[in-house]
Amino acid sequence: MSTIDDRTATAARAGFLAIELDGAGWDGTGFGSPDGFASLAEAVLAAESAGFHVATFADSPRAGRVNALQRAAYAGPVTRTIALVPEVDTVYTEPFHVSTQLASLDYVSGGRAGWIATAAEFPETAAAVGRENVSGTALAQEAAASIEVSRRLWDSWEDDAVIRDVATGRYIDADKLHYVDYKTPEGFGAPYSVKGPSIIPRPLQGQLPILAPASIVGTGQVPADAVDAVLVTAPTPELLTAEIRDVRHRLGAAVAIVGELDVVLDARGQAAVERATGPVSGRARYVGSAADLVDFLEPLLAEADGVRLHPASLAVELDELARWVLPELRRRGALRAPVQDGTFRDLLGLPRPASRYAHPSTTAGN
């Protein structure tokens, strides 16, 4: 029988598991694929009932891939506990639109939304919106600006801005709405400004948790305190733990660490090595049996705050993961309990922050 202390210790080192839902249909892989799901809803429900804490939705340009934020929104009303986290580009997408779309995702998912803020070099996307191609350090600069705009806009309505005061006829308290007056910093590639306030009340979580690739976070890039978690990539599974420790050391304890892992499992009578034929992703790739994956993930989940799995074939690997991997990890106490009706912030152990503008002396126009 465990004591309360034991359980606390177990909980402290228990991590969460995320799954990338590429392969669920409407993402460039689902059409006509024999391993696809009948619907996106079916796939996200399978991930939720398997016990995954987080579903992510990729969004780099690719033929057939439907907008990730809309896929996450579609999944919102049909799920209860799984966090829904789309990739949303920070470079070529209007920051004001990004901010309101993500806030809306939080509303339609009951506070389970997050954001993987991406900034990658895509000359095709630049040409599509008639802009110069952004590359190098300017990418992180764009990401930092877009994140800052979103955060300010999410705070621009104080939590109690809607007052519905029948006596004075006021629906909102104008003192609790704020201009964000954002201007890009000196030396910014293509400068812009955003006035605010947002057009939607503060998201249910106050601030959505923001994730970003560790490669764009740090001094001179996206400041560590601008994100809640980073995605850490290593070339091999063996190097992943060391990389996680390095990033933790570099960014400090306030940023959660999520390890990135491709998985190819022995499944349906086929050895994983035979199935491991897909293109190289640049991420560590685990190839083997479900039982060995449990042994690999258990210590990794103690080291990182969470691990994101990228299955070779969503339907095939999800089957194996649901049947063998997650139950065993739970039995060993390596997985955080899913938070029933909780928010994504709850899962990450983040308190709901006050609006930066919430101060007795502030008024609209400041």
Add this chain to the structure above:
Amino acid sequence: MPQHSSAFTPSGTLQLGVFFQGVNSGTIWKAAESGSQTDFESFRRIAQTAERGLFAAFFLGEGLRLREHLGRPHALDVVGRPDAQTMLAALASVTTHIGLAATQNTTYNDPADLAHRLSSLDLISGGRAAWNMVTTDNAWTGENFRRGGYLDHADRYVHAEAFVRTAKAIWDSWAPDAIASDGTAGTAGTAGNWPADGAVRRVHHEGQHYTVDYTPRLPRSPQHHPVLFQAGDSPAGRDFAARQADVIFSAHPQFDAAVAFRADIIERTLRAGRPADAVKIMPASEFILAPTSAEAAEKKAWVRELQIGPQQAIAYLEQFWGRQLDGWDPDGPLPDIDPAVEETSETRGSGFHGAKAGELTAQWRQEAAEKGQSILEFVRAKAARSDASFVGSYSEVADTLADYARVGAVDGFNISPWLIPTGLDDIVNHLVPELQERGVYPTQYRGTTLRENLGLAVPDRAAAGEPAIR
């Protein structure tokens, strides 16, 4: 130019849509029955009720800067609306037939990005998406965007037209055979051979306002591409609709005005080289219904009282006077002082568009004096969209609507509920069955796509698109 029959044959039926405005003074929040304007459950409730009533579409409005009042966010308005496409993608998973219409402006979006997101919504909903094209052009909204307030009033529809032609080119650029029908193409990791090489045309546009060089990434949806609505009433706006739109979201629901508007649109549509019935018309409207006409009249008075109280009346006038009027008695006559601004300003929120404040306020003072109206009475009459309302018993209003259907004055109505989230209940429970009895309203959805349910033809490939480069 192709020849079309200039004869317009009324379909004899009506369609309904619901306009969830998001920002308005029409939704009463002071009533005990009123729920949240922003909770997802309100949207789900309204969309599912509308679907139960076989409504063609659920509409969301758009406004990308909060309205202001004398330099501050307008405290009396019901405000706070989610992003249309995100909300509609969520509603797609809890509805099956109703169309999902997003109001999106052509000025603060990039054509390739917007076309891609609309295609996404169309695919995710199985062919139920629509785009209500609006043309916001004020510097006011522009302050929230990279581009800033850059568009002259005169340029708006020129820009809008280039935008929608580019969007159509993007939607038309997937050859029907781009995806192999045997299901062999498109499996994981084979993006290189899917779609087939050369099956997608690159779209190139270089114009005064934007440059697009884009290889589309999404196939056609079951309805080919989103249904196009247009909202905007100027001659330029009507011509734009006549050339490009499938449906006009108009502002003329009263019978005579509706008939005149229809005639005008038929003429413009023929001039644009399209058939007389190519563009459907669904005016914005409000329905206040009850079992008897006396009860409906009472209900209307109650709704108006809650919509516009003394503070709303004064604030309404302040928008046009451009100055504080809080010392004025809502039960007294209109203020006899001059407005603070002579020229109206596009950067000051709603209320000022297209009218000179001095002339307008003088005219209003005279009008109210002639009718013996107090400030409150005047504003209630002016602001509550009275000309857009159908007030009466279920059967009276059904009779009225049947007349509209018979002469083809409109193709349907786009209803703004006066109460969230239950404002459609009596329409669906009582008016719809009466309309069905009269044979002027569908008894089932015709198909699964919005285009099918509105009775619209599938667009010709590349009919009105920009030249594309293969």
